[in-house]
Amino acid sequence: MRYASEKIGIQVDTGSGPPCSSRVDREAPESARERKQIMRVSQCEAIVLAARDYSEADKIVTFFTREHGKIGSIARNAKKSIKRFGGSLEVFAQLRLHIVLKETLSRLDSVDLITIFPHIREELVKIGYAGYACELVDRLLPEAQPNVRLYRLLASYLEYLDSAPALEDDRRFFEVNLLNILGYRIPLESCSQCGVSLESVVELYYLPPTGEFFCSRCIRKGLKISPETLSLLALSMRTGRFGKIRFSGDTLREAGEILDSTVASHLNNPLCSLAFLHEMSLVEGR
């Protein structure tokens, strides 16, 4: 589909092409003025990772798009234009964007709302989990690298959270899969020293500083981890659906310690949303 805008060298991608489908119009423009106006215009699906006010009327919004990965954008007059943005530039809203892609800050022209995940927004704990998931993706995903598997994981988590109770189990399921997709897979398979399969080991240890697991013949320090915890974490990576994996009290605590230290090892600063989650746990007595 092409719009009148093609006259100035813009080709609009309607999202029906291959995954990374926005493109520069290859037709040579006729003048220098026209050359200056060549832009990559895209219509793509996205989840809002972060949004903040910029000047009196504008907003800076970070999106995780299915087609182009993470991109930063400016939405001019966002705080006033209901017609173009419909008040939907909120963290974890899922949108269809009409955007002009640029190397630095892209220009958001308008959006169509897919869902704002209304039931998440009714509960503080759910808001905490959804905000945490978005901040984690924002902090760990490099700019402009499409990652459809991670996009699906985040979208599935938000969809699940919108219709199911907020549980720590699902946050851990999200984390272990996010780490795996981003190439930070937790090395659950074998002892880091002797290489024995950890499936057959009854007593094993996790060393937070290195993120490695050991059988008790090699090392007896760090966190003692039960084989059940290890097997639930491994199962989490083989199971594609939220709500399938449930940890018990002890396995949830152990999985939490492993995941917290692994996530922290990939971040320079703690996540703001984690502090909020901790406050929520106190309030809710979780």
Ligand SMILES: [Zn+2]
């Ligand atoms: Zn060993």
